[in-house]
Amino acid sequence: MSLQFRTFDENCAFCKVVRDDDGFRVFEDEHTIAFLDHRPLFPGHCLLIPKAHLETITDLPDSLLTPLFANVRMLSAAVELAMHAQGTFIAANNRVSQSVPHFHVHIVPRTKGDGLKGFFWPRRKYKNPEEIASVISELHAAIAQVRLPKSD
Numbered sequence: 001m002s003l004q005f006r007t008f009d010e011n012c013a014f015c016k017v018v019r020d021d022d023g024f025r026v027f028e029d030e031h032t033i034a035f036l037d038h039r040p041l042f043p044g045h046c047l048l049i050p051k052a053h054l055e056t057i058t059d060l061p062d063s064l065l066t067p068l069f070a071n072v073r074m075l076s077a078a079v080e081l082a083m084h085a086q087g088t089f090i091a092a093n094n095r096v097s098q099s100v101p102h103f104h105v106h107i108v109p110r111t112k113g114d115g116l117k118g119f120f121w122p123r124r125k126y127k128n129p130e131e132i133a134s135v136i137s138e139l140h141a142a143i144a145q146v147r148l149p150k151s152d
Contacts, residue, residue: 008052014104023136026140029071031071032048036126036132040124041108042110044109045108046107049105056094076090078139083135089110090107091105092105
């Protein structure tokens with residue numbers, strides 16, 4: 001990552017995640033970090049953020065678009081696999097409803113009949129540290145599987 005994109009905001013909760021792993025991290029590469037949402041819609045709900053403090057999608061440099069959205073695609077497959085989901089809901093707010101002003105993409109496991117309707121999102125907390133550890137472990141294993149090189 002070039003120096004021009006190594007920006008941090010000392011007051012940003014997600015910039016703090018970049019600097020300090022709080023134990024919720026499930027994936028990291030040179031450009032992005034993915035971690036469990038602290039109040040997930042369903043277990044396995046992840047957020048993917050750029051390491052640089054970029055507030056909206058329009059702030060993303062062209063050089064970050066491909067690696068970031070390649071990771072969204074990879075995490076979508078991993079979340080489905082790890083959480084035994086039938087699909088995923090992928091969303092990014094842009095200012096309005098963006099509770100942390102640092103660009104982030106939600107990757108949420110979905111199953112038919114899961115109760116998620118429209119944009120009313122009933123958030124919950126993880127039951128205990130064991131549930132968090134279990135979900136992280138499942139996601140790590142699934143990420144390793146979906147990141148295997150594909151043969152042509």
